[in-house]
Amino acid sequence: MTTPRTVELVVNGESRAGEAEPRMLLSDFLREQLGLTGTHVGCEHGVCGACTVLVNGEAARSCLMLAVQAKGTEVRTIEGLGGVDDMHPLQEAFWEKHGLQCGFCTPGMLMTAVELLESTPNPSLDDIREAISSNLCRCTGYQTIVEAVQAAAERMQGEGQ
Amino acid sequence: MKPPPFDYCCPDTLDEALALLAEHGEEAKVIAGGQSLVPMLNLRALHPGVLIDINRLPGLDHISLEDGQLRVGALARHKAVLESAAVKEASPLMALAYPYVSHGPIRNRGTLCGNLCHNDPASEMPAVALASGAEMVLQSTGGSRAVAAEDFFTGTLSTAAEANEILVEVRVPRVPAGQGAGFHEVSPRKGDFAYVAVGATLQVADGACSAARIVCAGVGDGPHRARAAEDALEGSAPSEDSFRQAAAAAADSIDPNEDFHADADYRRDLVRSLTRRALADAASRCN
Numbered sequence: 001m002t003t004p005r006t007v008e009l010v011v012n013g014e015s016r017a018g019e020a021e022p023r024m025l026l027s028d029f030l031r032e033q034l035g036l037t038g039t040h041v042g043c044e045h046g047v048c049g050a051c052t053v054l055v056n057g058e059a060a061r062s063c064l065m066l067a068v069q070a071k072g073t074e075v076r077t078i079e080g081l082g083g084v085d086d087m088h089p090l091q092e093a094f095w096e097k098h099g100l101q102c103g104f105c106t107p108g109m110l111m112t113a114v115e116l117l118e119s120t121p122n123p124s125l126d127d128i129r130e131a132i133s134s135n136l137c138r139c140t141g142y143q144t145i146v147e148a149v150q151a152a153a154e155r156m157q158g159e160g161q
Numbered sequence: 162m163k164p165p166p167f168d169y170c171c172p173d174t175l176d177e178a179l180a181l182l183a184e185h186g187e188e189a190k191v192i193a194g195g196q197s198l199v200p201m202l203n204l205r206a207l208h209p210g211v212l213i214d215i216n217r218l219p220g221l222d223h224i225s226l227e228d229g230q231l232r233v234g235a236l237a238r239h240k241a242v243l244e245s246a247a248v249k250e251a252s253p254l255m256a257l258a259y260p261y262v263s264h265g266p267i268r269n270r271g272t273l274c275g276n277l278c279h280n281d282p283a284s285e286m287p288a289v290a291l292a293s294g295a296e297m298v299l300q301s302t303g304g305s306r307a308v309a310a311e312d313f314f315t316g317t318l319s320t321a322a323e324a325n326e327i328l329v330e331v332r333v334p335r336v337p338a339g340q341g342a343g344f345h346e347v348s349p350r351k352g353d354f355a356y357v358a359v360g361a362t363l364q365v366a367d368g369a370c371s372a373a374r375i376v377c378a379g380v381g382d383g384p385h386r387a388r389a390a391e392d393a394l395e396g397s398a399p400s401e402d403s404f405r406q407a408a409a410a411a412a413d414s415i416d417p418n419e420d421f422h423a424d425a426d427y428r429r430d431l432v433r434s435l436t437r438r439a440l441a442d443a444a445s446r447c448n
Binding site: 021023028 | 195
C-alpha cells in the first residue's frame, strides 16, 4: 500500500501526528505536515547535512529517513532549540562569532553541534572539526563555526549545564 | 529529488521479513540504516515495489567475539562497530579503517551489513572484509548459507546475495597472533568516499614477511585484492625496498576507473603510495 499512513511521534517534546506516504522523507514530513520549516533541505542525498535533526538523541539526516520510520521516535529540530527571546548558548555563540552568513546550513550545523556538546561537553578543536565535517557551509569557511561551538561549550560549562 | 512511490512493511520478526522477501522477490528491497538505499531512492536510481524495514527485528544488533570469530549482526550501527572493544581486539584492520567510514550522523544510522550489501567500489568495509577472509551469513526462508567475501562482492553495487536473502551477520576471523595491520586513505574530505584506500595485513617472523594481504578500494568495480603484490612480499625482508616493490606491483594490478576527481594515473599513484605506507605500518605493528 502506497497510501498515506498516520505517523505519530514526539517532536520537540510535543506529541505530534501527520499523514505520510511511505516514500515521504522525514525532512518533508517535518516541513510540510508539521509546518516546521526550520529544517532545511539541501542536497537530498545525505551529503550536505542541512537537514540534520536529532532522532532519539542522535544526529540523523532527515532526508535519509522515511517519515514512517520515525513513528514512535523522539525528534528534535532547530525549532526546539530556542527562540529569539531564549536562545540556546549555541545560537548565541553562532550570532556573536559570525558562525553564519546566508544561514542555510545553520539549522543542521546547530543540531550537529548540539549532539556533540551533549556527548562531549568539553570538545577539542579536532572534535569540533570532526563533528561538523558532516555538514557543508559555503559562506563561512568553517573557522567561525568552530569558534562558535567552542565558545558555546565554554559558556555551557561555565553555567554548569 | 523525492523517492518514487513504493509500499512499505515493517515486520516484527525475521521469519516474517523473510516470508515477505520470498513473496516479493526482485520487487523488494531491504532497508536497515537506509544511508545508501535512501540516497539511491531520492536520486531515483532504484524503483522498488516494496521496502522491507528490518529495524524492528530483535537480536540482530549484536557485536560479539565467539569461537574465534567477530560476529556483527545486520542491525549493528557503524557507530557501535566503530566504538566496539571486540572489533579492536578481533580485527585491528577494521578498527583502523572505521574512522574513515562516513560522518557521524551517517554512522548513527548506517549499518556494517548494509554497507557490505551496497558494495560501493569506494567503500572501505568491503575491502576490509576481503582482506580479513570474512564470511557473510545470508538467510532466506529456505535456510542460511555462508558466502566468503571473495565470492560475495561480485561487482559495482552487486553482491552474491539473492533477492530473497537477508545478510543477517558478517563473521570475521579473529586476527592471528603476530599479525600487523595498516590502513590509509585519500578522500576529498575525511569521511567522504575514498579516491583510493589501501589496507594491508602482514606477519613478520625471522626477518621475513609472510601471509600478506593487500586490498584496495576506489580502484575499480569493487574491493580489489593485489595478489601479485602479496606474492612479491612472501619471504622477503620487511624493508622500505620490498614495500616499494610490492607497492609497484599493487599499482600495476589495478585497472582504475576515472572521474573528474581522480584520473587513472592519479589513482595508480595513490595505490603505490598508500600501499607502501600501509605495509610499513603493518610491519611496525607485528609482534
